Every structure is written in structure tokens, then in C-alpha cells.
Amino acid sequence: MGGSFAKALKKYNLAKKVYGYDHNISHQKEAISLGFVDEIVELDKLKNESDLVVLAIPVDGIIKFLPSLEGIDKNTTITDFGSTKKFIVDNIPNSLKSQYVPAHPMTGTEKSGPSASIDGLYEDKIVVLCDIDRVEAIHKVRIDLIFNTIKMNIVYMDSSEHDIHAGYISHLPHAISFALANTVMSHENPENIVALAAGGFRDTSRIAKSSPHMWTDIFRQNRDNLLDGIRLYKEQLSMIEKTLEDGNYEEMKKLMEKANTLHNIL
């Protein structure tokens, strides 16, 4: 996410310089050699010489890193790209609240690290900004301008609301996909998986390749909403299962027709 964002900033001339800050030495080197980061810096330089700081790291990492940003220049806008928002918002130090814009860009791939960065990842995608009422005008203006310039569409949402909706629309599909991959791999041998994997399985299992580190953090931070989602999902799957058990194919068809109405939305 961070690498692709750096590429977007450079493509649209939004940054004279992009600084990289990462505890992972090989990621530092990769980011420099891939050319989207100009310089790897220390924390002090990051805090004193940045207009915008983007936390594009796993959500637990964001929580841990937040205190070290205290004392940052008041004109620096801070944002994070985490997939959960409420727990992060609750952990923003008071001294940073007026300059911190929690964001969730609705884009990405199942891959991570600098080498996973791609051009155009953010274009024509939605970014959700949360709880911005307490953010100062200059930071709102900067964030709006940057996201709009890289062709994103901004949606505003309360952080608690965000986490409920993301729990169902983003985190639940990941849980479902992890479980599907584990089911198929526990029952099928690789040869048959390769032979019979058409677009349906490839698409439903793609996000099962996502980072366990990143997604364990997300599931932990959005535990209650995701549990609600999994329970409701199991009921829906059981309804399909029951039509199979009962041989009630009229009812099965109705459930599929209901699912088809998603087509009216997406």
C-alpha cells in the first residue's frame, strides 16, 4: 500500500521528496532500488521535515508506533491506511488528534511489501475517511487535495460504523476465503486443484494468500464485528445446505436469485 501510494504521489507531482521509514532493512533497500522512495530517514527527520506522514503498516503496528509521533510538527498531516479504524482512533495521542486523518483506501492486493507496489492502485477507488470533525482545516484540505489528485473518491464515515461495515464487506470475505483454501487443500491433492481450478475458485481463494501477520491484527482489532458476520454467514450457508439436504430446489433457486441481486449494486 505504501509503495503504490509513493508511486501515485510521484506520478501526480504531489511530493518533491518521498522519505521511507521501515524497521525492515531489506524493505528499505527494496524501496530505494525500486525508485519510489528517495531517501531512508530516521524518525527525527521524518517528524521535522514531512508535510504528510502515511502509516502503511499492519494495524497493530500503527497502534504501537503512534506514541513515537508525539512532538511532530503541527503542520504535518498524519494518516494511516489500516483496514480497521475504531481502535486506531481510540489510540491517537491527544496531542496528534487535530492533525490525524484516519483513512481506509478500498484497494490493494493479496501481496505485501515494497515489491508488491503497483502503478494506478488508487485510481478510481474509494477512500473512507473517519471521524474528521476534530481534524483541523489545513489537514482536511491537504488530505482531500491529495486523494482527489490521485483520482480517488472520498467517503466520510464514523469509525465505529466503518468497522461494522468493513467487518461484513471486507474482513468476512477474508475469513471465508482462508477457510475455503484450507478446506480444499485438506481434501484435494495439488494435481486435481490445478486441473479443476477455474475462475470461480481462483477468485474466491485469491485473498486466502493474504499476509497472516496483517490479517491476524485486523481480525483481532475487529473481533466482535467479524464474529457477528461469521455467525450470520454460517446461517446463510446453512440455509443453502438445508435446501440440498431436503431436496428443496425451488427454495435453493430463490436463495440464488436473491444472491444475484448483488448484480444491481456491483
Added chain:
Amino acid sequence: MGGSFAKALKKYNLAKKVYGYDHNISHQKEAISLGFVDEIVELDKLKNESDLVVLAIPVDGIIKFLPSLEGIDKNTTITDFGSTKKFIVDNIPNSLKSQYVPAHPMTGTEKSGPSASIDGLYEDKIVVLCDIDRVEAIHKVRIDLIFNTIKMNIVYMDSSEHDIHAGYISHLPHAISFALANTVMSHENPENIVALAAGGFRDTSRIAKSSPHMWTDIFRQNRDNLLDGIRLYKEQLSMIEKTLEDGNYEEMKKLMEKANTLHNIL
């Protein structure tokens, strides 16, 4: 499937003429106007003047149509593109068995009908041929030549084995996707779905837009294997759910890491 296959036959000069046979009048007209069918014919002409007959219709329709092919020219090769194979194989009339090659091309989209036909749908994809031991050499040769020429890779499988594996690798993902779409649509409003649907939800829910008619038939014909798959899947999902309930994030990460190994296969 049928339209895209007609396009492939024409692209690779495999057919002088493509005949269309469809009880749906608007599909007949569409196929002609889209140009991949040269002529709509009656059953007698289809049976007397075809080198290859492809049944690209829902699997229950295949079963119903099979008896009307009796009396077809012995040099005509017959195949079907159904997603189930055992029930079809069991219903091939004895008089047709030596000329009938049951096939399952592992490709397609969630759309159906002539207007859903696309170029290159079959290229570099796998086609599974079932129970071909009883098929006469001339029909094996013709089918092999045609599928190879349109750049498909052939895999041979017993029809019962096919249905077990397809139950897990193709039919289960469809059940999962239908249930996901119904979960999200029963809990979320369209506005939030559009705002928060990134690639993960789009990919896992895409096949929930598939034809209820076609998929009710498939689920019915592969009922027992699919029920096994759904039960195993619910166990896997419950394992993830339990790690959430117990706050056992080490175990959750292990389950995700296991799912990640799919990457070694696909």
C-alpha cells in the same frame, strides 16, 4: 460457453459451418446477429449433417435432451460442457456411448446466453474429459485435435472422481459465494456496499451472480459431494471462528499460514 466455443472454432478454422440449435427464440436471433452461428437448424439437420455436436446447456437440460440424439450419424462426435459428469454419463443412451465424450472445460464467467460469449475463453485453459475408455478412436482423435487446436490442455478423469473434485474446487466456492452475497445484502445497505467493496469482496462475490437455473441443476446433480464439501467447509470456518472467540491469535495465524500455502499450487 457455446457461443465462446463457436467463436473459437471459427477463429482456428475448425468448422466450415456452425449450426445453432436452441429452444429460446431470442437466443437464436442473438447468436445469428452476433455472427458466431451461421444457421439455426432443426433437430434432423443437426443429427444428419454435423461432425461435432456440443451440448452447452444446463446439466438437467443435457439429461432431457440426450434421448433425442438417438439415431444420430455414427461418425458424429457428441460432447457436453456440463459442470457435473457422473449423472450425465449414466444417462447417455447405449446407442450413443461409443461416440460421446463427456467434457468439462474449466473456464467460463458468471454470465450466460449468447451475448456473454467472449473471444479466447478457452485458450490456455484445462478441459477434463471423462470415462473415455469406451469411446471409439475416431471420436477421441477428433476431440483431442479440436481442444488442442484451440489451445486447451486436456486432463483425463473418471466421472465419479471428477464430481468429487469439482464438488470441492468448483461447486463449493459457488455455494460459499451465494451465501456471502446473501449475508452482506441482508446486513448492509447498497451505499455502504459500494463504498467498502474492494477487490476482495468483488472477487469472492462475483460468482454469486451466476445463473440460478444452471447452478440449481449442478447442485442437484452433485448433491452428495457438495454436502460433504459444505460440512467440511463449515468445520474449517468454525476453526477460524473459535480462534476469534478464544482470542487465540497464534492459532489463527497458523490457520492463515496454512491457507497461504495455496500460493504454492496456484
